[in-house]
Each structure stands twice: as structure tokens, then as C-alpha cells.
Amino acid sequence: xxxxxxxxxxxxxxxxxxxxxxxxxxxxxxxxxxxxxxxxxxxxxxxxxxxxxxxxxxxxxxxxxxxxxxxxxxxxxxxxxxxxxxxxxxxxxxxxxxxxxxxxxxxxxxxxxx
Amino acid sequence: xxxxxxxxxxxxxxxxxxxxxxxxxxxxxxxxxxxxxxxxxxxxxxxxxxxxxxxxxxxxxxxxxxxxxxxxxxxxxxxxxxxxxxxxxxxxxxxxxxxxxxxxxxxxxxxxx
Numbered sequence: 001x002x003x004x005x006x007x008x009x010x011x012x013x014x015x016x017x018x019x020x021x022x023x024x025x026x027x028x029x030x031x032x033x034x035x036x037x038x039x040x041x042x043x044x045x046x047x048x049x050x051x052x053x054x055x056x057x058x059x060x061x062x063x064x065x066x067x068x069x070x071x072x073x074x075x076x077x078x079x080x081x082x083x084x085x086x087x088x089x090x091x092x093x094x095x096x097x098x099x100x101x102x103x104x105x106x107x108x109x110x111x112x113x114x
Numbered sequence: 115x116x117x118x119x120x121x122x123x124x125x126x127x128x129x130x131x132x133x134x135x136x137x138x139x140x141x142x143x144x145x146x147x148x149x150x151x152x153x154x155x156x157x158x159x160x161x162x163x164x165x166x167x168x169x170x171x172x173x174x175x176x177x178x179x180x181x182x183x184x185x186x187x188x189x190x191x192x193x194x195x196x197x198x199x200x201x202x203x204x205x206x207x208x209x210x211x212x213x214x215x216x217x218x219x220x221x222x223x224x225x226x227x
Contacts, residue, residue: 004156036218043120043205043220044157089156098170100145100212104156 002027006090006105013080014113021075021108023090028068031093035064035075038087038107047088048075052095080112116140118219120206126225127196135191135222139208146189147216148181151203160204163189164212196226 003026013019023033032051036044048057048064050073056065063076077084087107093099119138127133139146144165149157160173163183171181178196183189193200203223207216 034215041223043118044218046215046217049215091156100147100162100209100216101159101170101173102149102157102216104158106154106156 002092002094002103004090004092004103004105006088006108008108009106010109010111012111012113015080015082017080017112018076018078019080019110021077021088021090021110023073023075023105025071025073025092025103027094028071029095030068031095031099033064033066033073034091034093034102035062035073036089036091038089040086044089077110080110082112082114084112085110118206118208118217120204120219120222122222123220124223124225126227128227129196129198131196131226133193133196133224135193135204135224137189137191137206137208137219139187139189139206140217141187143208143210143217144186145209145212145214145216146183147207147209148189148191149205149207151205151221153202157205160191162212169212193224196224198226200224201226 034049035047050066061078089107091102091104146163148160151157162170166186178194181191203221205221206219
């Protein structure tokens with residue numbers, strides 16, 4: 001059974017810092033990996049989706065990398081802003097049958113202080 | 115275009131009552147999913163519809179939970195005899211098909227008193 005772990009569970013940084021969020025998964029047979037943002041009381045907003053054949057994806061100040069063989073992904077946020085404060089969730093999609101079932105980590109709660 | 119919508123946004127009910135949660139997927143999306151997110155946890159898969167049929171309901175926790183999608187568009191998640199442990203955010207997602215990206219709605223926060 002796939003397990004997804006996110007470290008740290010919570011992170012507080014001053015505005016302007018660069019930061020890294022970590023995601024690890026136990027089964028490397030994945031179809032893709034996705035990073036989401038969740039604001040309090042809200043749904044999920046997709047940030048970046050990395051296919052299993054890709055190594056990284058970039059969008060603005062965000063960069064996500066994927067090392068499938070070691071079961072790891074990182075989300076790098078450059079020049080953090082207070083508006084980046086949210087919970088960040090990592091989800092993997094399996095490569096075999098039932099590959100529509102996303103398995104999520106518990107998330108990292110990020111607070112960026114002005 | 116419009117995204118996935120869910121109603122109500124919040125639902126408070128008493129233990130033992132019946133509730134229905136509604137999901138309107140993105141137009142043209144044949145795949146529809148329900149997930150449940152308990153406090154402090156990531157979302158967990160409940161059920162997947164392809165068109166009108168439930169292709170995989172292996173995530174439903176017990177027979178008090180049931181979902182339908184009679185016309186292949188709107189879906190309703192139904193919970194009978196609610197228990198306090200059912201309190202969670204129920205998220206709906208849709209995709210063009212099962213291989214494409216899933217787009218999530220804002221969720222329904224269910225509180226069972």
C-alpha cells in the first residue's frame with residue numbers, strides 16, 4: 001500500500017526566505033506526482049504536476065522536483081510571501097491498475113511572517 | 115469556464131440523521147471522484163464514477179455511505195444514520211477521463227453533533 005509522508009508538518013519563515021517542502025512515497029511505481037495548495041476551509045488548488053518521466057516542473061516562484069527511484073519530491077518556493085501561507089499537500093497517482101486513486105500526504109502547514 | 119462546485123459548503127447535522135452532499139463536475143468530464151478529508155489528514159479516496167456507474171467504491175467506509183450519478187453529471191453522496199466520526203470535509207473532483215488530471219471542488223464541511 002502506497003504511503004506518502006510530508007516533512008516538516010509545519011514551517012514558519014520570515015518573508016523573503018527561500019524554502020523547501022519535502023514529500024516521500026513508499027512505492028516508486030507512480031504515474032505522476034502533484035503538489036496542491038489548500039487555504040483554510042477551502043478546496044485544493046493544483047500547483048504543479050510532474051509526470052513519472054519528468055524530473056521537475058516550474059511555475060513562477062515554484063519548482064517541484066521528482067526522484068522516482070528514491071521515492072522523493074521537493075517543492076521549492078523562492079522569495080516567500082505572506083500570501084504563500086497555506087497547507088501544501090503532495091499526492092501520488094499509481095502507475096498500475098486503479099491509477100485514478102490519488103494518495104495524499106498529511107500536508108505541510110506553511111506560515112510566512114511579514 | 116466554471117470549475118467543480120459543491121453544495122452545501124457547510125452542513126451541520128445531528129447524530130443519526132441522513133445527509134446528502136452534492137457535486138457538480140466540470141461540464142464534459144466523465145470521471146468523478148469523492149474524497150474525504152478528516153482534520154489534520156490528507157484527503158482519502160472514497161469512490162470513482164465513470165459516466166453513470168460507480169467503477170470503484172472500495173473507499174466507502176461502510177454501508178451507511180452511498181453515492182449516485184444517475185445522468186453522468188451531478189453526483190450525490192448520501193450518508194445514513196450519521197455518526198460523529200463522519201465529521202470531515204468531503205471533496206469532489208472531476209476529470210476528462212480516469213487518465214487525466216483531477217480538478218477539485220471547494221468541499222463540503224460536514225459536522226455531526
